[in-house]
């Protein structure tokens with residue numbers, strides 16, 4: 001009951017936030033000096049041509065009027081038409097979304113595995129040189145953002161020891177049998193592991209760049225709460241029962257220590273997704289973020305709006321999911 | 337136990353000092369750039385394009401760290417690039433701090449509608465991918481140093497506001513605040529005289545971290561060709577060029593990257609180090 | 620040979636002073652030995668040393684802990700862990716913090732039976748149900764499926780006691796098992812432990828402040844002061860005629876045995892000074 005109430009409240013605030021995002025993007029990008037329509041027409045275009053196209057995209061109306069028309073369209077699933085690519089925004093955006101999702105989820109999985117392993121190892125070997133080393137590595141990883149890690153990775157694994165691809169999502173010459181844009185997932189489902197390998201070798205470095213800061217945060221926070229949990233009475237009691245230290249950490253401490261980390265990972269995951277914008281650019285990875293930068297540079301107003309709204313939906317959605325998971329994992333909340 | 341902890345402290349101290357020294361060095365480079373830089377950072381020489389650094393075969397010893405595709409001296413451009421990097425760091429860091437911390441203090445201490453408004457804006461800001469947001473803003477207001485600073489302030493004020501709001505809220509609930517009010521101090525006076533000094537250490541730490549972030553944002557914007565003009569020497573612009581010619585002239589990417597890396601690392605280590613120093617206050 | 624035999628055990632804090640000084644004590648199979656002494660005397664440290672859960676900052680500098688003839692301190696850590704887990708158990712002080720809040724009661728009791736003693740899951744569960752019945756919990760099957768926060772403090776202490784006896788241990792360390800409970804519940808819990816101990820024939824090391832409890836539950840007694848055993852005696856002898864002046868003062872300070880109306884009297888300073896000097900001298 002209380003859970004349902006929280007959920008409803010969260011849905012309302014989420015809607016308000018999304019509306020705010022829509023208003024801000026919509027008005028901000030319309031302050032742009034220069035007519036995007038004039039930019040897309042060939043140099044010889046007449047004023048009549050420009051006016052005609054401007055009217056076609058509805059850009060001749062007042063800004064509040066435009067917002068109303070756009071808003072009504074969005075509620076019907078119509079995000080308008082991209083000015084530069086001349087296709088429906090929704091189709092374009094949903095076409096790129098899988099690439100970004102695959103990249104972010106891959107990075108998240110890496111971060112959780114590496115960060116989790118670091119935290120568990122650090123706890124198992126607490127107060128040794130190993131823990132000190134883990135702390136220093138975490139500190140370094142945290143101090144430098146994904147953009148710089150991406151550049152370092154390009155230098156090291158793209159140029160110095162060229163073992164991974166540093167550009168694109170897939171080798172362009174390959175024949176792709178895919179019907180969805182979830183290439184990685186589909187290549188596995190179709191058992192085309194040659195393609196999986198190619199996709200992974202493109203995805204690996206950008207994913208690592210995105211994962212490094214998050215892995216460090218997970219490592220640090222989880223280790224800290226694990227170490228605090230290790231002093232609690234029920235852990236001490238479990239230790240008298242004959243279990244190995246590793247099992248005590250895994251079975252007794254971890255389930256309780258993981259909750260604060262989980263909330264943080266949720267927020268941090270949205271930061272990671274935000275990071276895909278520049279990382280995709282850096283690795284010429286054909287995802288949403290890369291498309292967003294192109295849209296901004298080309299003043300493609302409907303496309304910019306669509307992408308920003310989609311990002312905002314993802315961000316708020318992730319936060320919502322995290323809150324619900326938190327409630328589901330915590331027996332005290334679950335049983336009210 | 338005791339000896340282990342003091343060892344960690346000492347290591348933190350070393351990092352703090354190294355960071356401070358590096359940043360001091362950068363400040364000196366920025367101030368005396370025209371006297372230190374061996375070449376004019378804008379001077380092009382198409383005949384000496386993409387010369388490697390001095391120790392590589394085929395180098396021209398007068399271009400210590402080589403040249404870019406237009407024959408401009410990499411070292412001189414890095415040195416002049418410090419000016420923009422540090423200007424962005426200090427100016428936008430300070431402005432972001434004043435605005436963000438100010439709003440956070442007001443929201444956290446006064447509560448009421450100010451808090452509702454600020455919190456709602458924070459929520460909305462958190463739903464934007466910050467990099468995309470900054471690129472969007474620059475596209476709107478046009479490139480240039482001023483635009484970059486404005487974009488960073490507009491986007492990052494929430495970093496301060498979030499933390500300081502929470503902190504002001506918990507400080508405001510403490511006894512000493514109530515007693516100051518009972519002693520007859522006005523609300524605004526209490527905020528400035530009682531709350532602010534107590535959150536100041538956190539503000540200083542956040543400010544240091546923010547400066548590192550500002551340097552990165554500038555580099556990212558230069559990287560997508562939205563920063564200053566492409567001629568002006570910026571680390572991000574050099575990195576952007578270096579990324580495209582990475583297989584022909586790695587040095588165009590490597591040296592500005594190392595500089596940027598160390599600078600960002602220093603700001604962040606300085607911030608973390610200060611956090612440790614202030615630890616008893618922060619707890 | 621006694622089941623537990625601690626010989627000349629000394630321990631100190633890393634970079635600090637001694638915590639245990641030349642402690643020796645014997646517990647025969649099925650015997651209940653009380654450990655008494657003021658707060659900080661090292662009673663819990665002895666229990667922790669037996670069970671192998673001393674804080675990382677504490678080092679054992681000397682001595683042996685013989686369990687059934689084997690010196691635990693000379694065993695490799697993994698072997699020691701399993702041996703202790705299979706033949707010893709702890710009844711902790713605070714039932715509110717001693718159960719894992721995110722796990723159901725069932726596995727917290729049965730895991731040891733399955734993973735350390737190699738029972739089947741269903742045997743272990745049957746055993747858990749039977750023991751919950753023994754500690755007078757109604758509807759054991761339901762309780763096994765509940766989480767700790769759904770149960771009262773007294774219930775949780777019963778569960779912890781059941782869990783301690785579940786593996787038929789030869790030795791149980793009970794560290795002030797009733798201090799955290801309501802006075803009304805204390806008596807029941809004490810009875811429960813004493814009853815189970817007698818029925819199962821388990822040796823018990825019973826840490827307590829309360830000489831009244833000692834007189835009811837224990838057969839033998841070690842009086843500790845500042846990490847040293849100042850008197851090692853049977854309970855009958857102790858209450859009839861304590862040998863050590865500190866023991867006598869302790870006994871005199873407990874109102875119930877002298878004059879109930881007098882209230883708690885402090886141990887006289889002179890006695891403290893004397894015992895302190897004796898303990899430091901070694």
Ligand SMILES: Nc1ncnc2c1ncn2[C@@H]1O[C@H](COP(=O)(O)OP(=O)(O)OP(=O)(O)O)[C@@H](O)[C@H]1O
Nearest residue numbers: 632638657658659660661662663664665674676677
């Ligand atoms: N983790 C630790 N590190 C160092 N010293 C400790 C630690 N834990 C306890 N001590 C010290 O060890 C001494 C003995 O502690 P212990 O817990 O055995 O006392 P106790 O007799 O059980 O007292 P109480 O009746 O309060 O439980 C105390 O002086 C305490 O200060």
Ligand SMILES: [Mg+2]
Nearest residue numbers: 662663664794
């Ligand atoms: Mg104790």
